[in-house]
Amino acid sequence: MIKLGVNQYGKAETRLVRVDRGDRHAITDLNVTTTLAGDLDATHLTGDNSGVLPTDTQKNTVYAFARDGVGEPEEFGLRLARHFVDTTPTITRARVRVEQYRWERITVDGEPAHHSFARAAGTRTATATYDGTTAWVVSGVEDLTVLNTTGSEFHGFHRDRYTTLAETTDRILATAVSANWRHESTDSPWAESFRDARAHLLAAFAETHSRSLQQTLHAMGERVLRHRDELVEVRLALPNKHHFLVDLEPFGLDNPGEVFFAADRPYGLIEGTVLRDGAPEEGLAWW
Incomplete structure (x- = not known):
């Protein structure tokens, strides 16, 4: 007997840069990967895609959610993960991995620049997972x-x-x-x-x-x-x-x-x- 095993799908490495334009600009530079799992047997076995949220939609959701602000990468990941599970009937688990490329404000003559940055060492990461309950x-x-x-x-x-x-x-x-x-x-x-x-x-x-x-x-x-x-x-x-x-x-x-x-x-x-x-x-x- 042959059967379908564990499976998941998503949109890998959606690049997102948000600029917050206050008195001094702030930059948030992210690489976001969304991964969804759930009742997806039909698309694998018969090609019925009625339960599939397209990966392109997942990418668009990342950009749309960023319009309201990103905040901390953990918070952003949780918002996205909960959205995908709570709004897509066939999805029972969402995992969102966020890589944040860190930028430090350049200092000129001892003063922090208004809109100039240098890449900082180390990439911050956050992975948020939601299964509908936990x-x-x-x-x-x-x-x-x-x-x-x-x-x-x-x-x-x-x-x-x-x-x-x-x-x-x-x-x-x-x-x-x-x-x-x-x-x-x-x-x-x-x-x-x-x-x-x-x-x-x-x-x-x-x-x-x-x-x-x-x-x-x-x-x-x-x-x-x-x-x-x-x-x-x-x-x-x-x-x-x-x-x-x-x-x-x-x-x-x-x-x-x-x-x-x-x-x-x-x-x-x-x-x-x-x-x-x-x-x-x-x-x-x-x-």
Whole structure:
């Protein structure tokens, strides 16, 4: 017997830029992906599209909702998710992922510019899901590249016949942080929560004397949870951006830990979850 399995559809990566024109302009730069699921058997099995809300309509809805203002990306995602479920009879779950490209106001002679901006490091993310009864929100940051020039070790690891890696008590540790944190409710102080979570991730990376990137990952997630009571779970993916000491001996030169080759691949990829006591463990599958 053959049957239709789990399925969903939506509009990926709708680019949206909103300019709020007050005394000083403000910019909101988003990439929005909508994903809908529900009673969609007919369109798959017979081509009956009567229950399908076109993906083009989903795109248009994003733009129309932005006309009334965007606000925090979590709020915008929740508005859209609830709309799709509450207004489309066949849709029982909507998930809206929002990536916000952050811009900082340019300063000229110590004064903030009226309408000029520079792209800030790290992409803010928010994913809002609604199933008709319950809504939940996951916030985060991606591509937040950080580096420690010292304070990192890696030794004492298991060896087998294929191991060639040398042990080290002093290395460069660099990674591009992708972190997601789940809110206990849909009534969080979104802006403050994001600002503080990001700051605690950075502080933990800077302050942890690392004996492994896994240890650093745990320290980062733990610090966020200890300082933000509205969060119950932090998931991190940390690619190890390797920096290898260059051998300068063929040129008659020493290299006292100053010249490195920054490799882009292959790279170690460390992933893990840090949970508050009592929070359900959902495994390594992302929300």
